[in-house]
Amino acid sequence: MNRNARFTRNGAGRRLVVGVPYLWMVVFFLLPFLILLRISFSESRIGLPPYTEVFEWLGGLSFRVLGSFSNYQFLFTDDLYLSAYANSVKIAAISTALCLLIGYPMALGISRVRGQARTLLLMLVILPFWTSFLIRVYAWIGLLKSEGLINGLLLWAGIIDSPLALLYSPFAVYLGITYSYLPFMILPLYASLERMDGSLLEAAADLGARPMAVFLNVTLPLSWPGVIAGSMLVFIPAIGEFVVPELLGGTSTLMIGKVLWSEFFLNRDWPLASAVAIIMLIILVLPLVWWQRHQQQSEGDK
């Protein structure tokens, strides 16, 4: 038995189980990240590849560094990049809050229904994924445009006299992002709410707590991990979102995804585009690291 325990603790099986996710991270995150990092230190040129070398091998183990931080310096000389980052964070944060406000009641509702009805409701949340993301965003163009369904309905009902400029506005961007990422908020929330021990709620009610107090003191704190997970799943992809602002946002919406696109496709400056992407990654990783620290500390306190 002793030997068995040692086998499971140090053996090949355990290493494999731990190793697979690490290998995944190395191949699909770390390697692309390092390639991007290298390009971000080079300079653009007309040629193939369209950037200069960062290292010059002098034979053996010696090499010379040719790269520079000039791309990163450039990002701070022009306020375009900082405002684009700030605007992306703002749009992502507001969309996340909207997803939470809409998604929480839905998840709570689904978790309180039993049997067939719950399966049906869950299916309805997941069903939109059967259609391509791009097509669903395109469908909003048809709904929002000035001769579209929504304006047509409002005009017909006599609520408005002339079509509202719904499409190509910040409103359309918030709507598109909230709509697209709502399931990513609902599903983790549902998972954490569904596991909740119903007797805790009954106990709270027995002790005289009103429904609102039960929700604020029992349900909400217990679902906190779901709230955090859902918010991360919405916030992180929303920051780098390109499709929604491109299709629904029109021209005045400044987001880092579009700035990245124009650096890459219009200026053909891969090195600067890489630097923009690296900074974006840092902006995304820092709160995650902070949150994990915070999580570990609070678990340690308990």
Next chain:
Amino acid sequence: MLKPYHLAAGALLSVLVSHPLAAAEEKLLNVFNWSDYIASDTLDRFTAETGIKVNYDVYDSNEMVEAKLMAGKSGYDVVFPSAFPFFARQIQARIYQPLDKQKLTNYGNLEEGVINSLNATDEKILDFAVPYMIAGTGVGFNRGKVNALAPGAPTNSWDLIFDPKWSDPLKSCGISVLDDSGEVFAAALVWLGKNPRSEDPEDFKAASAAIQRIRPNLRYIHSSSYINDLANGDLCVAHGYGGDLVQARDRAGEAKNGVDISVYLPVEGAQVVIDVMGIPADAPHPDNAHIFIDFMMRADVVGPITDAVGYANAIRGTDAFVSEQRRNDPVIYPSPETRAKFFTVPPKPQAYIRQLTREWTRIKTDH
């Protein structure tokens, strides 16, 4: 240690793969073309005649093709970028192979005028490319709404977009310009009576000011939305590519929705886009690519394409295959006076492009 091994493996692979192919290429061709840019039966005819199967992908911007080709190993055999500034700049990056004119038996069918205008801007381009279609950039407008809101507006001039006198009253029914900084700045420059190729900082400032003045009048800045919106009556005035504007006009006519679209190439001068066919340096089927390009230089092939898509081609003797309505269309086949005012813009230096993109972002987003 890694490198010699890789080289050896690569050499081995290339011997294994390319040697048998050198004798006869597999009957396959990968084409990357603009969307809606061939007739519905073009590829079937090619396959029926040659036995070469075609994988056909489409794109909607020059930037997309360029990014794919610059990343290397795109796998495409024939691509159709615009000659200026795109193809000309891509030649500098050495991503195309020179054409073997011996294999292009129909080369003599090319129209001299098109050859001359390509040569005049960049004499190296014809070593690598064959011209395909030509279109001026112009203006499409909703006749009824423009007459109502801006009676007497000069519907043959850039004034309709750039002169606040006409542009301001038309704001309410919608004006759009292409999301292409080069096109819009060139248009603003000719409207100001300046050289559209100018890189002079003063001209740049003046063009930017002209665009910023009418920026509040623009409903959006986009390179394809205007086709449908113009046809549906959602938009009044659109700066757009000739062929696309013709499509908008056709669609409005077919829909019989009371929307009457007219298209013109401005008298001050219009930028002309010449799309060309080229073979990437690393194309897997260069022989088939030559066969395809040769096929696309035949009057009986290209004529029906012009008829279908509304772009003028670069081949002589296609009139018999183009309907009279298309042939008499001054947007597709402009008058000699309009042609004389056509201009192209050669590749710009990187510093100028960066400045242009930055200014364009400022105009678009106010940042």
